[in-house]
Amino acid sequence: MDLQRRRLSQGLLAAAGLLVLPGPAAARPDMTRTMGTTVADTGLAGYRFESRVFAGAEGRRRHRVWLAIPDRTPPPPAGFPALYLLDGNAVLSRLRPEWLTALDEATPPVLVMIGYDTDLLFDGEARHYDYTPAPEGQASVRDARRPQREGGGAAAFIERIESTITPWVASRTQVDANRKALWGHSFGGLFTLFTLCTRPQAFGIYMPVSPSLGWADNLLRQSLDHLAARPPERNIPVWLCRGDNEVRVTAEMNADQLRQRKQQGNAAFNHFADDLDRIPRVEAHRRLYPGLGHGDTFSAALPEALRIVAGLAPDPAWS
Template identity: 40%
Template sequence: MRIACTGLALLLGVAAMATPAAAQPGRARPVGTTVADAEVPGWRWQETRVTSTDGLRPYRVRVAVPERPAPADGFPVAYLLDGNAALMATDAALLTRLAAAPRPPVIVFIAHDNGLRIDGDARAFDYTPRRPGDEAAQRDVLGGRRTGGADAFLALIERTIVPQVEAMVPIDSSRRALWGHSYGGVFVLHALFTRPDAFNVYAAADPSLWWGDGQLLREEAEAVAAPGPAAVLYLWAGGGDAAMASPRVPEPGRAPAPPSAFQRARTSLPATATEDMAARLRARGLTVHWTPLPGLSHGQTLGASLPLLLEALSGASVATP
C-alpha cells in the first residue's frame, strides 16, 4: 500500500495521540481526538445514534468501513462495547494493517453518547444481567450502582444497532463478532449463554467472573447449545491485578482493615477462573481460543485484546485454541 508523505505524517500523528491514551486507565478521562476524527487511508467512517428503550441512555455508534469492494459474501464485522475506550485503544497503525488484510472487518464502536472514556454508571446497568431477587438485589458491590439491564441492551443491539449497521455495507452474517472487556466481558458471556445464535464469535477480555456472586458460572451451567454451527469464543485474562483485590498491609501497631465488598467479590473465585471456564466450555464442544496475557493489568487487557480479535477476523493472523 502506497501512502503519500502527507498521509504518512498524519498516520504517525494519529498513532502518537492514540498510544498514550490507550496506556492510561482512567475511566472518567475525556475521549479527546481519536482515529475517528482523522483520515486513515483505506477507511471511511459512518455514524448513527440510538437511545435505550427507557429513554435514559443515548448511544453513539461509530462505524469504520473498509474502503474496498466487499467480498462476495460480505465483510466480517466486530461490535465493540465501551466504544469510546475501544476507539482510544485503536490507532492508525492497526487500521492500516487491517486494511491490507485479506478480509478487513467492519468495526462498530458502541459508546454511551458522552465525552467520557467509560461511563461507569451506564455500563454497570447495561452490561450486567438481572440477578435473582427484588430491586435490592440489582445493586453493584462497586458503589451501589444499578445493574441488571443486559437483556434490554442486547435486544437493542440485535434489533436496532445491527440492522442499522448492516444496512450500511454488505456483511458476512456468518462472521459477526461481539467483544467486551471487564463488565463488557460479563455482557459477552451472558449473551453467549443466553443468546448463542445472536453472534458467531464472542470475545471477552478479562471478564469480571466474580460479578454477582458467580452469576455467570450459574448461567454457564444452565446454558443450552444453539442449533446450527456452534459459536466461537475468544477469552483473554491478564495477570497484574492481584494487589487490587488484596487488603492493604496495615501500618505497624494497627489492626488490618476488614476486606471491602469489592475485595471479597474479587477474591471469591480462583485466579484461574477464566482459564477454567475455557477448559469446561471446550470440553462441551465449543471452539475456545484461550490466550493468557501475563504481566498485563486488568485495564491493559482492553487494548491488548482488540488487535488480536480484529486481526483474527481479518485473516491476518490465526489464533491457536
C-alpha cells in the same frame, strides 16, 4: 454442571477476588478522561467513518455508535466480517492506524463501536447497567461495592443491539453474518459471555476480555449451565483472555499472599475456560497476557481481535 464442580468454581472465584471487579491496584480505567482526537476525526486511508446516536432505555444515557467501513468496492461476496466493540468511546480513542493497515492482506472487518453519547472514554453508570445481567425474576441488581449503581440491563441491551443497531449496520454496508464478532472488556466481557450463553446465535464469534466472571454471586455460572443444556447449533469460537497480573491488592497483603492471589485468579480463569470448552460446538481458545493487569488488557487485546476477525493467524500464545 454438577454441584461439586460448581462449588469448586465458586471457591476459586472467591479466593481469586473475581466475585467483584478488580480494585484500583489492578489499573482500572480512568473514568474522568475524555476521547480527544480520534482516527474518525483525522481520517484513515482504507476506511470511512460515520456515527449515529440511538435512544437508550427510559431514563438512560443515549448510545452513540461509530461505524468504520472498509473502503473496498465491491465488498466480498458474502459481505465483510464485522467486529462489534463495547465501550466504543474508549475503543475509538485507542484505535491505532497501524492496527487497521496491517489487515490489508486479509479481509478488513467493519468496526461497530458501541459507546455512549458523551465525550468521556467510559460512562461508568451506563455501562454498569447495560453490561450486567440480573438473576432470573429480578428487574435489577446492585453491586455491594457500588450500591449507588443499578445493574441488570444486559438482556435488554442484547435486544437493543439486535433490534436497532444491527439493522442500521446492515443498511450501511454488507456484513457476513457468520463472521460477526462481539468483543467486550471487564463488564463488557461479562456481557459478551452472557450473550453467548443466552443468545449464542446472535454472533458467530465471541471475544470476552478480562470478564467479571463472578458478578452477582456467580450468576454467569448459571448461564453457562443453560448453554451446556442447550448447546449452540453450529460451531462457535470463543477467544477468552485476561492478564496474568489481574488481582485486587489490599494494604494488608504481603508478597506471598499477592503471588497466591494471582495464581488463584489464573486458575479460576482456566477452570472457567475448561468448562466452556466442554460444551458441544463451543471452541474455547484462551490466552493469559504476561505481566498485564486488568485495565492493561483493554488495549492489548484490541489488535489481536482485529487480526482474528479479519481472518489472519492468531498469535501462537493462544491455546
